[in-house]
Amino acid sequence: MDLHFGDSKPTDEERAAIDTLLGPPESSWEGADRSDADLRWARGGRAARERRDLLLPGLHAVHDRIGWISEGALDYLCRRLTVPPAEAYGVATFYAMFSVKPRPATVLHVCTDLACAAAGASELCAGVEARLGLGSGVSVERSPCLGLCERAPAALAVKAGDPVRTAVSAPATVERAVLAASAPDSAPEEPPAALAVPQAGDPSLTLLGRVGVVDPASLDDYRAHGGYTALRQAFALGPAGVIREVTDAGLVGRGGAAFPTGRKWQATASQPGHPHYLVCNADESEPGTFKDRVVMEGDPYSLVEAMTIAAYAVGAHRGYLYLRGEYPRALRRMEHAIGQARARGLLGDDVLGQGYAFDIEIRRGAGAYICGEETALFNSIEGYRGEPRSKPPFPVEKGLFGRPTAENNVETLVNVLPILTMGAPAYAATGTGGSTGPKLFCVSGSVDRPGIYELPFGATLGELLELAGVRERLRAVLLGGAAGGFVRPDELDIPLTFEGTRAAGTTLGSGVVLAFDDTVPLPRLLLRIAEFFRDESCGQCVPCRVGTVRQEEALHRIVERTGADAAADITLLREVGRAMKDASICGLGQTAWNAVESAIDRLGAYE
Amino acid sequence: MTVTSLGIPRRLLEFTIDGQSVRAPEGSTILDACRSAGKDVPTLCQGDTLTPKNACRVCVVEVEGARTLVPACSRKAEAGMEVRTDTERARHSRKVVLELLASSVDLSTTPEVAGWLKEYEAKPDRFGPDAARVDEQPRIDNDLYVRDYDKCILCYKCVDACGDQWQNTFAISVTGRGFDARIAVEHDGPLTDSACVYCGNCIEVCPTGALSFKSEFDMRAAGTWDESAQTGTTTVCAYCGVGCNLTLHVQDNEIVKVTSPHDNPVTHGNLCIKGRFGYQHVQNRD
Ligand SMILES: Cc1cc2nc3c(=O)[nH]c(=O)nc-3n(C[C@H](O)[C@H](O)[C@H](O)COP(=O)(O)O)c2cc1C
Ligand code: SF4
Ligand code: SF4
Ligand code: SF4
Ligand code: FES
Ligand code: FES
Numbered sequence: 008m009d010l011h012f013g014d015s016k017p018t019d020e021e022r023a024a025i026d027t028l029l030g031p032p033e034s035s036w037e038g039a040d041r042s043d044a045d046l047r048w049a050r051g052g053r054a055a056r057e058r059r060d061l062l063l064p065g066l067h068a069v070h071d072r073i074g075w076i077s078e079g080a081l082d083y084l085c086r087r088l089t090v091p092p093a094e095a096y097g098v099a100t101f102y103a104m105f106s107v108k109p110r111p112a113t114v115l116h117v118c119t120d121l122a123c124a125a126a127g128a129s130e131l132c133a134g135v136e137a138r139l140g141l142g143s144g145v146s147v148e149r150s151p152c153l154g155l156c157e158r159a160p161a162a163l164a165v166k167a168g169d170p171v172r173t174a175v176s177a178p179a180t181v182e183r184a185v186l187a188a189s190a191p192d193s194a195p196e197e198p199p200a201a202l203a204v205p206q207a208g209d210p211s212l213t214l215l216g217r218v219g220v221v222d223p224a225s226l227d228d229y230r231a232h233g234g235y236t237a238l239r240q241a242f243a244l245g246p247a248g249v250i251r252e253v254t255d256a257g258l259v260g261r262g263g264a265a266f267p268t269g270r271k272w273q274a275t276a277s278q279p280g281h282p283h284y285l286v287c288n289a290d291e292s293e294p295g296t297f298k299d300r301v302v303m304e305g306d307p308y309s310l311v312e313a314m315t316i317a318a319y320a321v322g323a324h325r326g327y328l329y330l331r332g333e334y335p336r337a338l339r340r341m342e343h344a345i346g347q348a349r350a351r352g353l354l355g356d357d358v359l360g361q362g363y364a365f366d367i368e369i370r371r372g373a374g375a376y377i378c379g380e381e382t383a384l385f386n387s388i389e390g391y392r393g394e395p396r397s398k399p400p401f402p403v404e405k406g407l408f409g410r411p412t413a414e415n416n417v418e419t420l421v422n423v424l425p426i427l428t429m430g431a432p433a434y435a436a437t438g439t440g441g442s443t444g445p446k447l448f449c450v451s452g453s454v455d456r457p458g459i460y461e462l463p464f465g466a467t468l469g470e471l472l473e474l475a476g477v478r479e480r481l482r483a484v485l486l487g488g489a490a491g492g493f494v495r496p497d498e499l500d501i502p503l504t505f506e507g508t509r510a511a512g513t514t515l516g517s518g519v520v521l522a523f524d525d526t527v528p529l530p531r532l533l534l535r536i537a538e539f540f541r542d543e544s545c546g547q548c549v550p551c552r553v554g555t556v557r558q559e560e561a562l563h564r565i566v567e568r569t570g571a572d573a574a575a576d577i578t579l580l581r582e583v584g585r586a587m588k589d590a591s592i593c594g595l596g597q598t599a600w601n602a603v604e605s606a607i608d609r610l611g612a613y614e
Numbered sequence: 615m616t617v618t619s620l621g622i623p624r625r626l627l628e629f630t631i632d633g634q635s636v637r638a639p640e641g642s643t644i645l646d647a648c649r650s651a652g653k654d655v656p657t658l659c660q661g662d663t664l665t666p667k668n669a670c671r672v673c674v675v676e677v678e679g680a681r682t683l684v685p686a687c688s689r690k691a692e693a694g695m696e697v698r699t700d701t702e703r704a705r706h707s708r709k710v711v712l713e714l715l716a717s718s719v720d721l722s723t724t725p726e727v728a729g730w731l732k733e734y735e736a737k738p739d740r741f742g743p744d745a746a747r748v749d750e751q752p753r754i755d756n757d758l759y760v761r762d763y764d765k766c767i768l769c770y771k772c773v774d775a776c777g778d779q780w781q782n783t784f785a786i787s788v789t790g791r792g793f794d795a796r797i798a799v800e801h802d803g804p805l806t807d808s809a810c811v812y813c814g815n816c817i818e819v820c821p822t823g824a825l826s827f828k829s830e831f832d833m834r835a836a837g838t839w840d841e842s843a844q845t846g847t848t849t850v851c852a853y854c855g856v857g858c859n860l861t862l863h864v865q866d867n868e869i870v871k872v873t874s875p876h877d878n879p880v881t882h883g884n885l886c887i888k889g890r891f892g893y894q895h896v897q898n899r900d
Contacts, residue, residue: 010809013807081800082800091787091809092800093799093800093808094777094787095800096789096802097798100791101790397685543792545791545792546791546794546795547669547795548668548670549711550671550707550710550714553715553793554710556793560745564742579740582706582710583710585706586707589703589706589707590682590710590711592668
């Protein structure tokens with residue numbers, strides 16, 4: 008590979024940001040001064056190429072410090088990592104949080120997604136924009152769901168510098184959002200994670216039992232509340248025993264695709280190729296989802312322990328936690344927990360003195376819903392554009408770095424702790440035959456007590472909404488998030504199980520329950536969903552890249568129309584939707600029409 | 615032609631295409647098998663010298679038991695598979711994909727598309743006059759070739775040809791995402807500031823004319839490009855010892871472009887700047 012770098016130079020600050028991450032450059036090949044060694048030594052080969060996966064962390068490093076990525080900074084990073092600048096430019100422009108054009112050091116992301124829109128996001132945006140106009144040093148950006156739906160409307164301020172400063176404002180008012188952006192250091196603390204759990208403290212909780220009870224910063228407190236007994240049990244059972252327990256428990260993935268976890272682990276464990284990897288998918292960018300954030304903020308050690316067990320079961324010695332870029336507090340808590348676990352021998356070369364080596368690396372996403380798709384996530388970690396790969400081959404065979412990989416959602420993983428502590432039979436006794444164990448639901452919208460609820464599988468939608476204090480004049484419920492479907496207020500007896508929702512012609516998805524009363528105009532909501540998919544399509548395949556645009560256009564045309572006036576466009580939507588579902592490469596394009604279709608068919612949206 | 619290197623004899627897989635039993639060597643794609651069986655499956659992003667990115671989705675077929683349609687160009691055939699190439703479901707997707715593409719980019723120089731639009735009764739106009747289009751001016755920033763992204767279907771072939779599949783120069787990448795995704799060089803600058811070495815291999819593989827020789831582009835603009843009046847002569851490049859095959863396309867006694875045969879086992883259609891563009895001296899007549 009013959010790399011060509013332009014003549015743009017990094018500023019001292021950009022260089023420092025990159026060198027802090029990668030260490031100082033050693034030779035003129037990497038952008039250092041020419042040394043004697045350079046006369047005899049040519050850089051390249053394997054050692055140099057293997058650092059490509061540091062591209063995304065490198066882009067973050069520059070962005071955190073400067074607030075945007077200049078040509079000079081990008082070229083210097085490429086030189087350091089032996090990455091072609093064209094490819095790095097393609098990667099940098101893929102992510103919504105990165106800018107390759109100069110912009111103010113402070114960016115205020117104001118959520119305009121479903122729950123926030125229903126809670127007045129447009130007024131918030133208008134108010135904030137009026138206050139933070141040109142010259143304020145703040146760039147206001149409209150953002151998809153920030154994962155703070157229980158406190159809608161929400162805003163997140165990021166101020167570049169050394170170190171980068173962040174502040175969350177939710178529920179946001181114009182005043183508070185402006186304060187967060189102009190003085191992130193003096194913005195008020197976020198409320199504790201437990202406030203997102205209306206049932207917090209209820210002794211019957213399994214997955215959320217420790218949220219609000221333990222100090223998320225204290226490993227000792229975690230251990231005092233039962234932490235690390237599951238890992239001891241795992242070592243007693245051995246890897247095959249752990250997989251057997253998880254299989255017998257009937258655990259099914261909670262990330263949306265509902266794949267049996269035991270089967271995935273078994274398939275990964277039995278692959279002859281090495282090394283094996285474990286990836287925890289904490290990208291959580293589905294509008295209306297915030298459960299993984301609350302778990303990571305409120306009980307971070309449980310995820311560290313669960314990842315250790317999963318890795319042990321599948322034979323992995325390295326795990327990646329791919330954490331959504333818009334979750335600064337979850338990032339801090341997980342970084343802290345991993346550091347503590349490492350310092351205490353619970354991660355590292357000899358976990359719990361059992362001779363088993365495992366460590367976790369955190370990778371931050373940078374604003375791309377598609378990176379939650381499992382193979383797109385691999386590409387993102389590897390330093391490529393977050394485009395899904397075509398399957399087969401499946402990740403268990405060829406995943407991260409082309410190696411056998413088990414990828415699981417945060418909630419899936421933390422379920423492994425009760426499975427091991429209570430035993431598979433007791434775990435499987437909760438829930439229903441096809442959906443075992445407890446399930447987390449993210450309830451927001453027109454309810455009095457939005458938040459994360461934990462219920463055994465099998466409770467009905469009505470029971471859940473009752474708990475959350477559903478308001479009068481419910482018009483529709485969006486089940487499973489933007490990729491899910493709407494149901495009517497007279498369908499609240501749908502059981503919340505994988506099989507029950509399937510039988511009702513809808514889906515549980517990742518456990519989103521968004522309630523809308525009749526003050527929310529349905530066509531606007533559908534438009535927002537279409538806009539989301541159009542924005543988030545990776546652009547790789549035609550049905551999704553162009554189909555999502557045509558879908559949004561048609562919905563724009565019929566915003567105010569019904570009946571015969573809308574009929575032609577609805578036919579168009581159906582035809583395009585069917586092709587998207589059938590011919591798109593990945594789940595994004597395949598599901599982008601679900602919610603709109605269900606609104607037309609079940610809610611009679613344009614009748 | 616499809617270059618499937620046969621190598622050592624491989625196991626034959628038995629499966630069915632449209633109910634008819636077929637045999638194909640292990641490792642062949644459904645498309646290979648369809649073509650051997652005389653079935654016509656349209657393709658756009660698939661090319662004979664590169665691993666397809668399966669991005670266009672016009673080649674989709676039905677495979678029994680699969681939840682979605684599968685791209686024939688990339689899915690490997692498996693024993694016992696039941697493939698159906700011409701069902702209502704597959705035809706519907708192909709038709710819509712052709713409509714989506716034709717409504718968003720200029721396919722006037724893409725071979726075969728006009729025929730498929732007719733065959734599948736595609737009506738790209740039905741998305742209305744305001745349907746978003748790529749709509750970009752051609753980028754002309756050097757004397758050798760033109761980038762006209764209004765014609766680009768994002769098949770990724772130029773990226774793969776410039777990158778790890780052939781040239782290893784990595785001057786081209788996809789930037790942005792979704793409908794705004796575009797082919798670009800680093801920092802989206804002019805070609806002359808980029809890592810491009812002007813081998814022209816990207817033009818060789820571009821299926822739509824989005825990348826074209828400046829000579830061809832200018833003649834098309836002037837209305838003098840006439841493929842039916844051209845002859846192609848394959849010869850050996852004389853510049854260096856590699857000995858690549860060149861095909862000289864000649865119109866009115868002038869070389870108008872140079873390509874290279876894809877079935878040449880050494881070059882597979884790849885050339886360097888000298889072979890591809892260094893033909894002026896041949897026609898200096900005084
Ligand atoms: C567009 C798209 C986005 C996704 N986003 C997420 C996500 O944010 N978190 C997640 O766990 N799974 C997400 N998934 C599902 C993952 O691809 C994968 O199925 C899951 O992480 C597997 O874990 P599980 O078996 O534990 O459910 C997404 C899928 C698609 C198609
Ligand atoms: S369906 Fe959409 S997101 Fe998925 S690969 Fe295709 S373009 Fe990308
Ligand atoms: S420029 Fe040509 S080869 Fe490159 S992606 Fe576009 S259509 Fe394909
Ligand atoms: S095309 Fe280039 S590499 Fe091939 S023979 Fe001619 S000069 Fe040599
Ligand atoms: S934070 Fe705004 S919709 Fe989720
Ligand atoms: S030819 Fe198969 S997807 Fe394009």
